[in-house]
Amino acid sequence: MxxxxxxxxxxxxxxxxxxxxxxxxxxxxxxxxxxxxxxxxxxxxxxxxxxxxxxxxxxxxxxxxxxxxxxxxxxxxxxxxxxAEQELTSKKTSAKIIGGFITIILFLEIVAAVLSFQVTGTKGPFTPQMLANYGNVRSVGMVLYGKYMFPFEIASILLLIGIVGAVVLSKRRKE
Amino acid sequence: MPTLPEVPISLYFALSAILFTIGAIGVITRRNAIIIFLCLELMLNGVNLAFIAAGNALNSLDGVVFVFFVMTVAAAEAAVGLAIFVMIFRLKGNVNVDQINLLKG
CATH class of the missing domain: 1.20.120.1200 (NADH-ubiquinone/plastoquinone oxidoreductase chain 6, subunit NuoJ)
Structure with a gap:
């Protein structure tokens, strides 16, 4: 309670x-x-x-x-x-109003979907009790390095590419 | 004393939808590239909240792993995106997305 x-x-x-x-x-x-x-x-x-x-x-x-x-x-x-730079007072206020209106409609659609939605599916083995006993980080590690081993390796390559890309992009080129 | 029910999962989904919508409105209405980037991060956060809520309701850790990957992609995106903003600022002197039309010839 x-x-x-x-x-x-x-x-x-x-x-x-x-x-x-x-x-x-x-x-x-x-x-x-x-x-x-x-x-x-x-x-x-x-x-x-x-x-x-x-x-x-x-x-x-x-x-x-x-x-x-x-x-x-x-x-x-x-x-x-x-x-220091003030945002320009844009002439396109109509575009902003229309864009905001469409986004509100998107929000109402999401809310309608959520309200008519029932969570179904078989429950997994990781109950809160089990997580508390076994340790949250340990359980995440078991899943991450077991079932999701290959995506994890791909993610590390993605991070490496991100580092290299950032360095290459922001390097000042000599003319 | 009346018993209080657990927080229903639809409320978590509703909060996630609200955060996502606020981010989307920001992406559409703001013209400053850095603020658009911040709003994108907020949208990713709303989606992450839905992942975690569903994973908790189903006693599964797959949601946590997916949020982990979304965070990885967001970190890589932040590094590359901010490098691009710095480059555009060197070129044009501001990062207003209405004036970034370099490919227009």
Whole structure:
């Protein structure tokens, strides 16, 4: 009873913080403020991951997203000095209104799909009890290095290509 | 004292849909390439939340593994995308997507 009430509390609190931070992220003019609000949204989504028995992903979210990727974005914003530039008051407000309207329709479609959807399928072996006994990271490792061994290796090659690509792209060419 | 039900999975899916939609609105309405990139990250996060919620409801770890791969792709995308933004900024002096029409001749 107490645990259920606590999980409702965590869901409502973290969910509201995530939505408000996301809205502020989209509407701020200064890109640095946008990036900082996005970090707030990432943290609250990480809290929701914790209440969903995904401790490994919650920690990875904080380290990879809120730590590494957002630090990279903040460095780039600092380097190319975007905060001085005001966004142009675009003439295309009609395009924005139509685009926003279509996206709202997309949202209503997703909500309709979710409301008419029943989770079916056979349940897997990883109950919360088993995860707590055996260890979350250990179980993720067993799946990742067992069933998903080949995709994991491909992902490492993808990261290597990303590193090489970033270095090649941002190198200043000598004329 | 009435018993409280567990948080239903459809609420997690609804939160995921809200985050995805806010990100999509940002991608469509903003013109600054870096803010569009941030909104893309928010959309990926909404999808990740749906993966984790479904995996938790089905007692499966496949959702966690898929989120792991999405994070890998997002990290590679961030590195390459930001390098491209830096290059475009060197070339044009801003990163407004309305003015990035280099292939137009």
């Amino acid at each position: 107490i645990a259920t009430a606590f999980s409702w509390l965590v869901f409502i609190g973290a969910g509201l913080v995530a939505i408000v931070a996301a809205l502020l992220m989209v509407t701020r003019r200064n890109p640095i403020h946008s990036a900082l609000w996005l970090i707030v949204a990432f943290f609250s989504v990480a809290i929701i991951y914790l209440s969903l028995n995904a401790q490994f992903i919650a920690v990875a979210q904080v380290i990879v997203y809120a730590g590494a990727i957002m630090m990279l974005v903040l460095f780039v914003i600092m380097l190319i000095h975007l905060e």
